[in-house]
Amino acid sequence: MRNVYLDNAATTALAPAVLEQMLPYLTEVYGNPSSVHAYGRRAKQGIDLAREQVAAALGCETGEVIFTGCGTESDNTALLGVAERYKSKGRHIITTNVEHHAVLHTCAYLEKQGYEVTYLPVDAEGLITPEQVRSAIRSDTILVSVMFANNEVGTIMPIPEIAAVCHEKDVLFHTDAVQAVGHVPVRVREMGIDLLSLSAHKFHGPKGVGALYCRKGLRLPPHSMGGAQEQGRRAGTENTAGIVGLGAAIELACSHIEQNSAKMIELRDRLMRGIETIPEVKLNGHPTKRLPNNVNYSIKYIEGESILLMLDLNGVAASSGSACTSGSLDPSHVLLAMGLPHEIAHGSVRLTLSDDTTQEDIDYTLDVLRATADRLRNMSPIYPGK
Amino acid sequence: MYTEKVLDHFSHPRNMGEVQGANGVGMVGNAKCGDIMQMFIKVNDDGIIEDVGFKTFGCGAAIATSSMATEMIKGKSVDEALALSNAAVVEALEGLPPQKIHCSVLAEEAVRAAVEDYQKNKTGAGA
Numbered sequence: 001m002r003n004v005y006l007d008n009a010a011t012t013a014l015a016p017a018v019l020e021q022m023l024p025y026l027t028e029v030y031g032n033p034s035s036v037h038a039y040g041r042r043a044k045q046g047i048d049l050a051r052e053q054v055a056a057a058l059g060c061e062t063g064e065v066i067f068t069g070c071g072t073e074s075d076n077t078a079l080l081g082v083a084e085r086y087k088s089k090g091r092h093i094i095t096t097n098v099e100h101h102a103v104l105h106t107c108a109y110l111e112k113q114g115y116e117v118t119y120l121p122v123d124a125e126g127l128i129t130p131e132q133v134r135s136a137i138r139s140d141t142i143l144v145s146v147m148f149a150n151n152e153v154g155t156i157m158p159i160p161e162i163a164a165v166c167h168e169k170d171v172l173f174h175t176d177a178v179q180a181v182g183h184v185p186v187r188v189r190e191m192g193i194d195l196l197s198l199s200a201h202k203f204h205g206p207k208g209v210g211a212l213y214c215r216k217g218l219r220l221p222p223h224s225m226g227g228a229q230e231q232g233r234r235a236g237t238e239n240t241a242g243i244v245g246l247g248a249a250i251e252l253a254c255s256h257i258e259q260n261s262a263k264m265i266e267l268r269d270r271l272m273r274g275i276e277t278i279p280e281v282k283l284n285g286h287p288t289k290r291l292p293n294n295v296n297y298s299i300k301y302i303e304g305e306s307i308l309l310m311l312d313l314n315g316v317a318a319s320s321g322s323a324c325t326s327g328s329l330d331p332s333h334v335l336l337a338m339g340l341p342h343e344i345a346h347g348s349v350r351l352t353l354s355d356d357t358t359q360e361d362i363d364y365t366l367d368v369l370r371a372t373a374d375r376l377r378n379m380s381p382i383y384p385g386k
Numbered sequence: 387m388y389t390e391k392v393l394d395h396f397s398h399p400r401n402m403g404e405v406q407g408a409n410g411v412g413m414v415g416n417a418k419c420g421d422i423m424q425m426f427i428k429v430n431d432d433g434i435i436e437d438v439g440f441k442t443f444g445c446g447a448a449i450a451t452s453s454m455a456t457e458m459i460k461g462k463s464v465d466e467a468l469a470l471s472n473a474a475v476v477e478a479l480e481g482l483p484p485q486k487i488h489c490s491v492l493a494e495e496a497v498r499a500a501v502e503d504y505q506k507n508k509t510g511a512g513a
Contacts, residue, residue, distance in 0.1 A: 303444050
């Protein structure tokens with residue numbers, strides 16, 4: 001049996017070249033980066049290099065990069081920080097109804113604290129328009145937070161256009177770019193982004209480390225209080241090896257971004273064409289404005305978790321927006337926001353590629369998926385038959 | 387998260403499919419919640435469930451509990467089938483994750499719906 005990992009939106013494999021650069025920081029370079037002595041200075045050099053690598057990848061200055069513990073922490077820090085710092089200006093925040101829970105649950109928390117949040121509804125393909133943002137902005141709006149690309153359906157939002165509207169109205173703009181960085185070009189300065197969240201393990205870096213880009217001149221309250229690490233913006237001894245790994249991974253991913261995305265789009269489209277040959281399937285997300293590595297379909301009359309189990313029994317790792325995989329009773333908020341009926345949302349399957357994915361992997365996956373759809377439909381009392 | 391037994395019933399479901407000459411059919415659940423179970427029983431003149439089959443739209447646990455429930459009522463009397471509890475199905479599967487217990491409840495309800503349909507048909511035919 002072949003093993004095919006198509007859950008790269010959940011996490012990616014650590015690149016061997018990244019691991020190699022991290023290893024010294026897990027062994028001989030154990031100094032505390034804040035220490036004055038040579039042990040500390042060596043560790044500090046690793047972090048400085050990583051900060052340069054991130055700044056180069058995003059097109060910003062090193063002082064604008066804050067290392068964090070994960071993408072979620074970056075999102076939390078950005079939203080809670082802006083809310084706290086600008087509460088005298090206003091208490092209104094705008095976001096979308098398809099954000100990651102790291103943003104949505106933070107917004108829900110802020111609502112309980114007396115803030116008002118507008119959740120812009122996406123269209124059937126998962127997009128919002130800059131005009132929607134424009135008409136939602138009020139005099140007391142302090143922040144707009146729109147994800148760069150959706151983690152479930154891969155739809156890429158019109159980020160530069162949305163950022164332009166925000167600047168015109170003098171409102172800060174944050175984007176959760178956890179799924180985008182390393183996969184599509186992300187340039188914060190050119191795109192007018194004020195705050196951006198990213199996570200290393202989504203582009204073949206290690207888990208447990210992320211970063212927040214925070215535009216120069218924007219001072220948010222610190223995430224944690226204590227030492228002077230990250231210019232006083234995140235106290236606590238740095239995860240040196242993790243940060244070094246993030247730097248190495250972002251450099252690696254962004255140096256090949258054109259070739260990688262061209263190759264992945266070819267394989268993604270091969271997978272999509274193959275799935276389209278199964279009767280009664282529905283593409284979720286935008287047909288072209290989507291991440292190079294994201295494929296998401298609903299296979300009607302069958303349920304997502306059983307699709308995943310059957311794929312898994314045949315060596316294929318995937319993901320689903322079905323309620324049964326989330327532990328709740330409702331299917332994915334993203335699919336429902338796009339207007340999918342519950343029964344079709346329950347039958348979604350997400351397949352996310354990496355640059356290690358091969359054509360053989362795709363063809364094998366298609367064989368398994370076809371057999372799975374046949375088998376489960378044969379079992380389904382709601383399948384009208386061939 | 388699933389026991390070997392659950393995975394076995396999921397990948398090799400017992401008694402899957404419609405039953406020719408079924409005299410009791412029940413369907414429970416709804417597509418909105420992501421689970422629908424249909425149960426077919428063929429009861430002989432002695433009130434024994436001679437044949438049973440199921441069709442299920444749902445997760446791994448929904449398919450496994452349907453399969454297990456059919457095994458547990460095959461060859462049993464309708465009264466024994468009515469006494470089948472979801473807890474017994476869970477036990478036979480060597481456990482289910484807490485959020486999947488409702489699947490076993492659905493299996494119990496599907497069996498009951500099929501038996502009630504049989505009893506209704508029988509009364510109707512006798513009248």
